[in-house]
Structure formats: structure tokens, C-alpha cells
Amino acid sequence: MVSRLRLVLKFGGTSLSSTKQIRAVAKFVYTVSKKNEVAVICSAIDDVTDQLLHISEFIKKGDKNAASFVLSKLKKQHRRIANESVSNSKIRKRLADKLDSDLSELEGLLHGMMLLGEVTPRSLDYLISFGERLSIGIVSHVLQDLKARSLDVTGKDVGIVTDSNFGASKPLMDTTRLRVFTKLEPLLQKRTIPVIGGFAGADQHGHVTTFGRGGSDYTATIIASCIKADEVWLMSDVDGLMTADPKLVRDAKVIPEVSYVEAMEMALFGAKQIHPRSFEPLLTKKIPMRIRSTFNVNNPGTLVTATPDESTNKTVKCVSVIRHNGLIDMRGGSMVGAPGTAATIFSELAKAGINIMMISQSPSESSISVVVKKNDLDKAVNTMEMNLLGKIIKKIDVTTDVAIIALIGSGMRGTIGVASRVFGAAAKKKVNVIMIAQGSSELNLAFVVKDGDCAAALQALHDEFQLANHGSR
Ligand code: ASP
Numbered sequence: 503m504v505s506r507l508r509l510v511l512k513f514g515g516t517s518l519s520s521t522k523q524i525r526a527v528a529k530f531v532y533t534v535s536k537k538n539e540v541a542v543i544c545s546a547i548d549d550v551t552d553q554l555l556h557i558s559e560f561i562k563k564g565d566k567n568a569a570s571f572v573l574s575k576l577k578k579q580h581r582r583i584a585n586e587s588v589s590n591s592k593i594r595k596r597l598a599d600k601l602d603s604d605l606s607e608l609e610g611l612l613h614g615m616m617l618l619g620e621v622t623p624r625s626l627d628y629l630i631s632f633g634e635r636l637s638i639g640i641v642s643h644v645l646q647d648l649k650a651r652s653l654d655v656t657g658k659d660v661g662i663v664t665d666s667n668f669g670a671s672k673p674l675m676d677t678t679r680l681r682v683f684t685k686l687e688p689l690l691q692k693r694t695i696p697v698i699g700g701f702a703g704a705d706q707h708g709h710v711t712t713f714g715r716g717g718s719d720y721t722a723t724i725i726a727s728c729i730k731a732d733e734v735w736l737m738s739d740v741d742g743l744m745t746a747d748p749k750l751v752r753d754a755k756v757i758p759e760v761s762y763v764e765a766m767e768m769a770l771f772g773a774k775q776i777h778p779r780s781f782e783p784l785l786t787k788k789i790p791m792r793i794r795s796t797f798n799v800n801n802p803g804t805l806v807t808a809t810p811d812e813s814t815n816k817t818v819k820c821v822s823v824i825r826h827n828g829l830i831d832m833r834g835g836s837m838v839g840a841p842g843t844a845a846t847i848f849s850e851l852a853k854a855g856i857n858i859m860m861i862s863q864s865p866s867e868s869s870i871s872v873v874v875k876k877n878d879l880d881k882a883v884n885t886m887e888m889n890l891l892g893k894i895i896k897k898i899d900v901t902t903d904v905a906i907i908a909l910i911g912s913g914m915r916g917t918i919g920v921a922s923r924v925f926g927a928a929a930k931k932k933v934n935v936i937m938i939a940q941g942s943s944e945l946n947l948a949f950v951v952k953d954g955d956c957a958a959a960l961q962a963l964h965d966e967f968q969l970a971n972h973g974s975r
């Protein structure tokens with residue numbers, strides 16, 4: 503007999519975008535819960551967080567009508583889905599009452615923010631946490647409608663305590679562990695399914711905080727660590743981590759197994775975005791994570807573990823891409839042997855709020871290249887021109903629209919000849935390599951090409967490392 507597992511199942515917004523999907527999710531959870539202890543984490547219904555962010559923009563602009571219009575759309579959407587997805591009239595009424603109470607709190611909050619005409623980081627977190635508050639009520643009541651025992655609970659109420667860094671908070675794990683365990687253990691023992699709101703917690707003063715976009719993944723792993731789960735499943739609209747983006751590489755496959763570190767690298771690229779901190783809570787207890795599709799539940803997806811099976815340890819596990827970036831190349835004889843040059847460049851960019859995605863410096867020290875998001879490019883170039891051109895920098899060259907291609911796989915470490923295969927494959931397709939960077943962990947080899955070359959480069963590398971033969975489908 504297979505023993506009972508304690509599982510944390512997290513559903514992303516795209517798995518919760520319609521009545522039909524929410525019913526399917528609840529049925530799946532109910533089935534899994536018959537043989538296992540299950541805690542569910544939900545994101546907001548698809549697109550709702552974005553809508554809440556739009557509301558905040560309208561408040562900033564003082565556009566009351568536009569903000570109210572979006573609010574009324576959200577109200578209608580949630581009421582409709584709630585009404586359609588629960589058949590038992592008593593349960594439907596309970597859900598309607600709960601939604602009314604949450605929605606009137608949201609309305610009150612909006613009213614207050616509008617009167618003040620300002621959006622502070624704290625009020626913004628409170629506002630955008632409502633997406634999850636609204637979705638968990640629905641999912642939990644649909645589970646009750648299926649005759650499961652279930653309870654909805656927000657990140658704050660389940661006991662996730664964070665620092666007060668609104669918009670990018672971190673959990674205070676010791677306190678959180680204690681509170682979450684105390685809250686959830688009795689429910690799990692009684693086989694009641696807690697449906698927990700992802701993305702948000704509260705600081706020590708009780709103010710709601712969020713983890714940043716995509717933060718429900720992080721909630722799932724935090725909860726998993728607190729209740730000593732056997733596995734965490736991230737359920738979304740993709741089959742798992744892929745050997746490449748299937749839109750760009752025709753024979754891309756699901757990767758069966760990766761390590762935490764590989765997954766962390768892949769999370770930043772690729773079709774399945776995972777909140778980058780999500781792996782941290784899993785590391786000490788080595789809790790495995792599965793990345794699976796809500797719409798294809800027979801597919802086992804990708805297993806993320808501390809020690810992937812030897813047989814899955816290929817040199818390169820995936821080729822991924824971040825498209826549409828800008829590259830700035832800065833040169834100057836006075837950069838040579840001048841300590842602090844890089845620091846000056848980077849701190850000027852940091853002051854302008856620009857995130858640097860990739861860096862390389864030639865050993866002659868006469869040039870430094872950086873890649874930034876396309877949206878940041880103008881600002882970055884301006885900053886460099888205004889503050890450093892004619893001083894430490896003599897010349898700036900800009901290439902618009904470049905793609906960063908990254909090969910990821912811990913098997914590259916210490917394997918001789920990977921780089922020559924990579925650049926040989928690119929050369930055969932006549933793809934010009936503009937810039938190269940490899941971290942000394944050798945887990946990730948990244949290079950930059952013109953965006954127009956990226957599909958050819960990806961396919962060439964996917965073929966070269968025979969990734970289509972390694973995937974599971
Ligand atoms: N609802 C939040 C977002 O859209 C959190 C999440 O989906 O994980 O970013």
C-alpha cells in the first residue's frame with residue numbers, strides 16, 4: 503500500500519480563470535485528498551492582480567471613475583464565478599456572504615486611498631492581496647460543495663509573518679513556522695483541506711505584505727516547510743520545465759528531473775516563471791517539488807530534488823532565452839588598471855534604478871559590456887552619457903534588441919569541450935555571438951546574439967546537445 507503523503511498543492515491564476523477550471527481544480531484536489539493530507543495554495547484568479555494594479559495606477563492619477571469601473575468589473579467577475587461554481591444553495595449563500603464582506607472591505611480601502619489620493623507601498627500591498635482573498639473563498643466553497651471538509655485562510659491568518667519590506671517581503675521563518683504549524687496541523691489531522699491565499703502575509707504589526715509578483719509559489723514552499731510536507735506541487739498551465747521554449751524550438755520536451763540549483767537558474771528564464779526565492783524554504787528539509795500541469799494531470803511533470811537521479815544528469819538540461827534586451831558596450835583607455843571603474847558604472851546604473859542582467863569585462867580591462875531590459879536601455883545610456891562619458895568612459899556603443907541565450911545544467915561543471923560545442927553549433931548556423939558570460943559555478947553558460955538570430959541559435963543548441971532525446975515527452 504502506498505503510504506499517505508502530506509502534500510502542498512499550489513494553483514496558479516491561469517488554472518483558476520473560469521468556473522469550469524475551478525471546478526476541475528477542486529475535483530482534482532478532492533481526489534488527491536482521499537489518499538493524502540492536502541493543503542492548497544491559490545493565486546488570484548487569472549489577471550486579477552494586474553487589474554488591482556491598474557486600480558492603483560488610476561488612484562495615483564486621481565481617476566476615480568476608472569478605478570471604480572475596474573472594481574465593479576472585478577466584483578461582477580467574482581460574484582458570477584462564485585454563483586456558477588457552487589450548486590448547494592446553503593454553501594452558495596455562505597460563499598456569497600463571504601464575498602460580500604471581502605468586497606466591501608476592498609471598496610472601503612479604495613475609497614480611503616482615493617480620498618488620500620496616494621498609493622503607499624503599504625496600501626498597495628493591502629490592495630493587491632485581495633486577489634488571493636477572493637479566490638480562496640471560491641475554491642474552498644467549491645470543495646465543500648463536493649462534500650470535502652475545507653476552510654479558506656489568508657496568508658496573514660495562517661500565520662505567515664514577514665519583515666516590513668512591502669512589495670518584496672521575506673518571511674520571518676521561526677515565528678512563521680510556529681504559527682503555521684499550530685494553525686494547520688489540527689486541520690490536516692482532521693483531514694480538513696485548508697485553502698490558503700498565496701502571495702501575502704503580514705508583518706509584525708499586522709500590516710499585509712506581499713512577496714512580489716508570482717509570490718504564491720513562495721507561499722507554497724514556506725507552508726510546505728512549516729508543515730513538513732512530503733512534496734510541493736506547483737500546478738500551472740505548463741507541463742513542467744522544458745528543454746526549451748516550445749514556441750521557439752519545435753521538439754522541446756519536458757525535463758523529468760532537475761536539482762534545486764538548476765531549477766533556480768531555469769526559473770529566471772523559460773516559459774514557467776517561478777518566484778526566485780521559492781526554493782529556499784525547501785533546501786534544509788530537502789522537500790521535493792513537482793512542476794505539473796493542471797490541465798494534464800496524468801503527466802508527472804518535472805521533479806525538482808536535492809539529488810536528481812544520476813541517469814538524468816545530462817551535461818546540458820535546457821537552452822533558454824530572455825528576448826528583447828539592450829546591450830551597452832563601454833570603452834576607454836583610462837578604465838585599464840583603474841580600481842573602482844566597474845563599481846562606478848554599476849552604482850550609477852543602480853542609482854538610476856536599472857537592473858543589470860548580464861555583465862562582461864575583457865581582461866584587458868578596456869571595455870565593459872552590460873545587458874539591460876529594453877525598457878531600461880534609454881535611461882541607462884543617458885545615465886552613462888551624462889555622468890561618465892568623457893571621464894572614465896571614452897566611447898559607448900549600443901545594440902538594441904539582443905537576446906540572452908543560456909544553457910543550464912550542472913553536468914557542464916568540469917566537462918571539457920562544452921563551450922566549443924556551443925559556439926561551434928552557433929557558428930554553423932552563422933549566428934554571431936556578441937558577448938559571453940559564464941559564472942564560475944559552471945551551471946549556466948550565457949551568451950548574447952541579435953534577437954533575430956535567437957530561434958536559429960536555440961534550435962542549433964537543442965540539436966547539438968540532443969535535448970529532444972532526454973525529455974519525457
Ligand atoms: N497573484 C500574484 C501575481 O499575479 C501572485 C501569484 O500569482 O503567484 O503575481
Ligand code: MG
Pocket residue numbers: 514515545546551716
Ligand atoms: Mg499569478
